[in-house]
Amino acid sequence: MLALQNASALPYQQKRLNATTALPPRVAPTYVQPLRRSAAYNTVHTKPCGLRPVLFKHQQQHVQHTRPSVAASASPTDLIGLGLFFAPGLAAVAYALYLGKGNLNDGLSRLLTEVSQGYFQPDVGGKNIPVSEGQLSDLAGDQPLFKALYQWFIDYGGVYKLAFGPKAFIVVSDPVVVRHILKENTFNYDKGVLAEILEPIMGKGLIPADLDTWKVRRRAVVPAFHKQYYEVMAKMFGDCTMRSVQKLDEAIAAGQRDAVVDMESEFLNLGLEIIGLGVFNYDFGAINKESPVIKAVYGVLKEAEHRSTFYIPYWNIPITKYIVPRQVQFHADLRVINDCLDSLIQNAQETRQEDDSEALQNRDYSKVKDPSLLRFLVDMRGEDATNKQLRDDLMTMLIAGHETTAAVLTWALFCLTQKPAAMAKVVEEVDRVVGDRMPNLDDIRAMSYTRATLGESLRLYPQPPLLIRRALSEDKLPPGLNGDPNGYPIGKGADIFISVWNLHHSPHLWKDPEEFRPERFTESFENPGFNGAWAGYRPEASPGALYPNEVTSDFGFIPFGGGARKCIGDQFALFEATVALAMLVRRFDFQLAVKPSQVGMATGATIHTANGMPMRVTRRKPAELKQVEPQVAGAV
Numbered sequence: 001m002l003a004l005q006n007a008s009a010l011p012y013q014q015k016r017l018n019a020t021t022a023l024p025p026r027v028a029p030t031y032v033q034p035l036r037r038s039a040a041y042n043t044v045h046t047k048p049c050g051l052r053p054v055l056f057k058h059q060q061q062h063v064q065h066t067r068p069s070v071a072a073s074a075s076p077t078d079l080i081g082l083g084l085f086f087a088p089g090l091a092a093v094a095y096a097l098y099l100g101k102g103n104l105n106d107g108l109s110r111l112l113t114e115v116s117q118g119y120f121q122p123d124v125g126g127k128n129i130p131v132s133e134g135q136l137s138d139l140a141g142d143q144p145l146f147k148a149l150y151q152w153f154i155d156y157g158g159v160y161k162l163a164f165g166p167k168a169f170i171v172v173s174d175p176v177v178v179r180h181i182l183k184e185n186t187f188n189y190d191k192g193v194l195a196e197i198l199e200p201i202m203g204k205g206l207i208p209a210d211l212d213t214w215k216v217r218r219r220a221v222v223p224a225f226h227k228q229y230y231e232v233m234a235k236m237f238g239d240c241t242m243r244s245v246q247k248l249d250e251a252i253a254a255g256q257r258d259a260v261v262d263m264e265s266e267f268l269n270l271g272l273e274i275i276g277l278g279v280f281n282y283d284f285g286a287i288n289k290e291s292p293v294i295k296a297v298y299g300v301l302k303e304a305e306h307r308s309t310f311y312i313p314y315w316n317i318p319i320t321k322y323i324v325p326r327q328v329q330f331h332a333d334l335r336v337i338n339d340c341l342d343s344l345i346q347n348a349q350e351t352r353q354e355d356d357s358e359a360l361q362n363r364d365y366s367k368v369k370d371p372s373l374l375r376f377l378v379d380m381r382g383e384d385a386t387n388k389q390l391r392d393d394l395m396t397m398l399i400a401g402h403e404t405t406a407a408v409l410t411w412a413l414f415c416l417t418q419k420p421a422a423m424a425k426v427v428e429e430v431d432r433v434v435g436d437r438m439p440n441l442d443d444i445r446a447m448s449y450t451r452a453t454l455g456e457s458l459r460l461y462p463q464p465p466l467l468i469r470r471a472l473s474e475d476k477l478p479p480g481l482n483g484d485p486n487g488y489p490i491g492k493g494a495d496i497f498i499s500v501w502n503l504h505h506s507p508h509l510w511k512d513p514e515e516f517r518p519e520r521f522t523e524s525f526e527n528p529g530f531n532g533a534w535a536g537y538r539p540e541a542s543p544g545a546l547y548p549n550e551v552t553s554d555f556g557f558i559p560f561g562g563g564a565r566k567c568i569g570d571q572f573a574l575f576e577a578t579v580a581l582a583m584l585v586r587r588f589d590f591q592l593a594v595k596p597s598q599v600g601m602a603t604g605a606t607i608h609t610a611n612g613m614p615m616r617v618t619r620r621k622p623a624e625l626k627q628v629e630p631q632v633a634g635a636v
């Protein structure tokens, strides 16, 4: 299990903003279930961008289980569940002994996983794929999952199999193979174990949705992200960032000259406010930070994190929702959020003004009171999604769009403080393009270096570091770099991890992959070893693109995924992050308040810090701020 540190022990916290301390320190978004692994907490201590991280192990922390007692309201199904809960535990002892290797924890966890899911892994082929014989306890031990996957990628190549007892995962780190899975044969794959984890939270929302549901909902949701919507959103991003500016100013005033602020917490606040307003016109910023809704959002995210990194899915046993405190709390939190979303949906339904998609896109959004995605989805003619489906969609976007963007901003600021020359270029660009105005869409397009900085942060710290797929029928993976020329036949049910981390750090795809250098995205890169199967990195392949992407990199750079199930909020996130970063670095000077080596990187479903991102913040001297006229948008 990935433990969440109690940040209250940190000295810099004394100077944290009041508003930020009210929130739980960190929780992770839940795109991926990397691997169910035994209880452990790993951090990777980063060195300044450009240096390889140094790994070390932290203490373990276990889930608090209460003594099992059957609740008065337990149904017969729950009692069967209780029986199931114990029987495999006993059998596991024999199972572990039978295996004659590994530890009891591995054996127990494996068996529980299999039994509670009600099946044993079928033979999923991939017989000629190199096998990394690891134990789950290896992963939980000395290093975080993605790091172990990276080392095995270097040892075994771009396609290898991780065999853990009866389960096997195919780990893919080769752009040619990734392109095949995400684009060329995209509909042969669904989200597999990821969907199993997320379904209780997101229902049939876009991320975990089965293909039939996904096709209908994707078609409905895409038009909601139209140009006018983004125009209004850009303004909203600026307004919300001004709240952060005010909070930083107040903290500086309280500290007389400067303040030490956990910028990760601040970006989480900002991200939550923005996603609430953009998706369902709910202002998290205007409610008390002790509000049950905010607490519930963080509670649910925390549980999703727990589920994605704890490989015994005990929560599938029905009775656990009555007897395991964190499961009881999780269900209570879900109810709070669902009640809130239901009432917002109800309200939107009651004020529905039906129109066709084109007319909705051409509304005068400067006069529209509620420009949210929810309003659009409810008003769209012919769009008769049930309230349950709408709620699933909203919940998915709330979770998908909040911490991801906060993490990008956190790591981008970290990288920039470690590379003053890059920071100076960003500040110069912001001064020149926007000055003290709030950036609009044209400004965002004109700030190409600032956007490249965000892209480079996403390369080094991808959120999420792994994508999950399961084959719906047989397939043949291409060989990729130095692979078996015959390719790799795989069977129905094969579970795949696409390692975004490995792609983004691959020495086969990037020059000096560990270096933070936004300029790299303007340079071409080729690797003749692919014999033409990989087109290389070509900036000219997608002229005018908002960020380097799967087209310019031929699936070597996929921060937002690629193919049919690519992130639907990529532009939203990029616009948001650009506005926030530009406005903050224009007004404040940030210096990391601890040594870079003390910025721990917690690993789980995504990459976030272990201890927050303490920054010493000062106001840039007024003389340094150059007032400039708005500039006509330039080419991206």
Ligand code: HEM
Pocket: 031, 206, 207, 218, 396, 397, 400, 401, 402, 404, 405, 408, 463, 464, 467, 468, 558, 559, 560, 561, 562, 564, 565, 566, 567, 568, 569, 570, 572, 573, 574
């Ligand atoms: C920097 C911020 C973000 C990052 C790095 C990010 C990353 C991703 C990635 C990698 C995927 C693909 C997952 C897969 O293929 O398994 C994805 C999917 C998705 N993202 Fe994002 N995302 C971000 C922000 C957002 C925002 C702001 C929203 C909503 C407003 C959003 C909504 C979604 C949805 C709904 C999907 C599922 C798309 C589908 O399956 O059709 N994301 N995101």
